[in-house]
Amino acid sequence: KKKKKNWFFINPIYKRSPDLTKNPMTKSEQLLRIDDHDFTMRPAFGGPPIPVGVDVQVESIDTISEVDMDFTMTLYLRHYWKDERLSFPSNNNQSMTFDSRLVKKIWVPDMFFVHSKRSFIHDTTTDNVMLRVYPDGNVLYSLRVTVTAMCNMDLSRFPLDTQTCSLEIESYAYTDDDLMLYWKKGNESLNTDDRISLSQFLIQKFHTTTKLAFYSSTGWYNRLYIHFTLRRHIFFFLLQTYFPATLMVMLSWVSFWIDRRAVPARVPLGITTVLTMSTIITGVNASMPRVSYIKAVDIYLWVSFVFVFLSVIEYAAVNYLSTVQERKERKLRERLPCTCGIGNPDEMMIDPQITGYGSMDVNTTGNYGMPENGGRQERILAQVALNDPQITGQVKASRGYVNIWIDTHAIDKYSRVVFPGAYILFNIIYWSIYS
Numbered sequence: 001k002k003k004k005k006n007w008f009f010i011n012p013i014y015k016r017s018p019d020l021t022k023n024p025m026t027k028s029e030q031l032l033r034i035d036d037h038d039f040t041m042r043p044a045f046g047g048p049p050i051p052v053g054v055d056v057q058v059e060s061i062d063t064i065s066e067v068d069m070d071f072t073m074t075l076y077l078r079h080y081w082k083d084e085r086l087s088f089p090s091n092n093n094q095s096m097t098f099d100s101r102l103v104k105k106i107w108v109p110d111m112f113f114v115h116s117k118r119s120f121i122h123d124t125t126t127d128n129v130m131l132r133v134y135p136d137g138n139v140l141y142s143l144r145v146t147v148t149a150m151c152n153m154d155l156s157r158f159p160l161d162t163q164t165c166s167l168e169i170e171s172y173a174y175t176d177d178d179l180m181l182y183w184k185k186g187n188e189s190l191n192t193d194d195r196i197s198l199s200q201f202l203i204q205k206f207h208t209t210t211k212l213a214f215y216s217s218t219g220w221y222n223r224l225y226i227h228f229t230l231r232r233h234i235f236f237f238l239l240q241t242y243f244p245a246t247l248m249v250m251l252s253w254v255s256f257w258i259d260r261r262a263v264p265a266r267v268p269l270g271i272t273t274v275l276t277m278s279t280i281i282t283g284v285n286a287s288m289p290r291v292s293y294i295k296a297v298d299i300y301l302w303v304s305f306v307f308v309f310l311s312v313i314e315y316a317a318v319n320y321l322s323t324v325q326e327r328k329e330r331k332l333r334e335r336l337p338c339t340c341g342i343g344n345p346d347e348m349m350i351d352p353q354i355t356g357y358g359s360m361d362v363n364t365t366g367n368y369g370m371p372e373n374g375g376r377q378e379r380i381l382a383q384v385a386l387n388d389p390q391i392t393g394q395v396k397a398s399r400g401y402v403n404i405w406i407d408t409h410a411i412d413k414y415s416r417v418v419f420p421g422a423y424i425l426f427n428i429i430y431w432s433i434y435s
Contacts, residue, residue: 031088031096032086032088032106032133033085033088034105034106037085039085039105039106039107040107041107042107042174042178042179043081043082043083043084043085043107044084049174049176049177049178049179049180050081050082050178050179050180051081051082051180051182052079052080052081052109052171052179052180052181052182053079053080053081053182053183053184053189054077054078054079054080054111054169054181054182054183054184054189054224055078055080055183055184055185055189055190055191056075056076056077056078056189056190056191056226057075057076057078057190057191057192057193058073058074058075058190058191058192058193058196058206058226059074059075059076059144059193060073060074060193060196061073061196061198061203061228062074062146064151064163064165064198064200064201064230066153066155066158066287066288066289067287067288067289068289069150069151069152069153069289070117070148070149070150070151071148071149071151071165072146072147072148073146073147073148073149073167074144074145074146075144075145075146075147075167076142076143076144076145077111077142077143077144077145077169078140078141078142079108079109079111079139079140079141079142080138080139080140080141080184081109081138081139081141082136082137082138082139083106083107083137083139084137085137086106086133086137086139087135087136087137088133088135089135090135093134093135094135095132095133095134095135096132096133097130097131097132097133098130098131098132098133099126099127099129099130099131100126100127100129100131102131103129103131103141106131108131108141109141109171109174109179109181110171110172110173110174111169111170111171111172112169112170112171112172113147113149113167113168113169114149114168114169114170114213114223115149115150115168116147116148116149116150117148117149117150118147118148119145119146119147119148120145120146121143121144121145122144122145122146128143128144129141129142129143129144130142130143147167149165149167149168151163151165151166153165155288155289155291155293155295156293156294156295156296157295157296157434158232158288158295158296158297159232159234159237159241159296159297160232160234160296160434160435161232161296162204162229162230162231162232163201163229163230163232164227164228164229164230165227165228165230166225166226166227166228167225167226168223168224168225168226169181169223169224169225169226170213170221170222170223170224171221171222174221175218175219175220175221176212176219176220176221176222177219179222180222181210181222181223181224182210182222182224183208183210183224186208187207187208189208190206190207190208190226192206198230199233200232200233200236201230201231201232201233202230202231202232202233203228203229203230204229204230204231205228205229206226206227206228207227207228208224208225208226208227209224209225209227210222210223210224210225211223211225237297241280241284241297241300241301242300244276244280245277245280245300245301245304246304246427248273248276248277248280248304248308249273249304249307249308249423250420251269251273252269252270252273252307252308252311252312253311253415253416253419253420254269255269255270255311255314255315256311256314256412256413256415256416256419257412257416260315260318260319260322260409260412263319266315267315270308270311270312270315271312273308273311274305274308274309274312277301277304277305277308278305280301281301281302281305284297284301296434299430300430303426303430304423307419307422307423310419311415311419314411314412314415317411318411318412321411
């Protein structure tokens with residue numbers, strides 16, 4: 001029996017080493033002596049300000065909103081400082097890494113984002129927080145944050161604009177007497193992912209600066225800035241705004257080649273182009289903030305709208321002058337005697353001193369709107385017999401009605417040149433200023 005009993009105690013199956021994880025001396029709280037210090041106070045309280053270095057890695061720029069004038073950015077924010085209260089003995093100088101549970105038990109810098117609207121720390125699958133403590137008391141505190149911050153944009157050159165937005169980091173409670181915030185490696189403290197891209201913008205550059213911010217009630221604070229410059233892609237707006245507006249203006253010029261009597265053709269064409277331009281202007285402004293200044297796209301669209309509107313006014317002027325001319329022609333014909341049945345047609349001519357026209361064939365008497373030398377010139381041709389004093393006197397009395405020729409078709413001919421020339425000149429000036 002005794003031999004069996006001895007065999008039981010020396011069997012290696014039952015001989016187990018002690019569980020070191022259950023040894024109270026191996027707990028991180030006791031190793032870092034957390035209970036022996038008051039971590040509600042900053043390190044070296046009462047002494048010089050504690051230096052806190054910061055570096056940032058930008059993971060993505062999610063959205064840029066002109067309507068809300070803000071941007072959303074996801075980044076890794078890392079803090080570096082030294083807290084001798086967290087120093088611990090180590091033979092191999094290895095650091096210890098912890099998650100967010102230990103962060104709540106020690107002192108960490110109280111950073112916040114100035115002018116931020118929304119921000120949160122990612123928590124999938126756990127809180128994206130890392131704390132690394134070195135034997136000499138140096139601490140690395142890293143967290144993954146998404147922040148939506150304000151960006152004051154100047155849209156006077158929209159959509160040919162360049163915007164500069166800034167993300168500002170500052171301590172909430174500690175002034176520069178208690179905490180000295182700085183970029184750990186200068187401008188190299190900011191790292192970006194090469195795959196960052198935006199649909200509407202080209203990211204030109206990132207850079208960092210440091211300034212002091214003053215609050216009248218609390219004092220001076222160190223503030224870190226992340227600046228990034230964005231240049232807007234113009235191709236989308238060329239396709240969606242500039243090209244349609246230009247085509248509508250060119251379409252309005254088609255009416256200059258349509259006969260002035262074709263009212264059903266010219267009037268709907270003018271109205272259609274005006275309404276289309278109004279729709280384009282409304283669509284652009286619907287996606288923009290209601291700023292009180294004029295944007296570059298507003299100048300282009302409204303000048304284009306004026307050109308379209310003037311093409312409608314041009315036809316109204318041509319139609320009105322033609323109507324006035326026809327009325328005066330009817331009155332003139334009522335005053336002139338009929339030349340039918342005259343014996344000698346060759347003697348039928350008009351006195352240039354009276355009417356301003358030379359001699360013409362009698363067969364052209366009363367012609368209206370007929371082609372002459374390849375062009376349609378609308379005029380009143382009155383021919384009377386000079387050897388009849390009664391007729392001559394009536395012509396002199398009617399001089400105000402005879403010498404009223406207005407070439408209404410010439411207005412359309414001049415518009416074919418003036419309108420395109422003026423619009424091309426406007427485009428040259430516009431793109432030379434804003435591009």
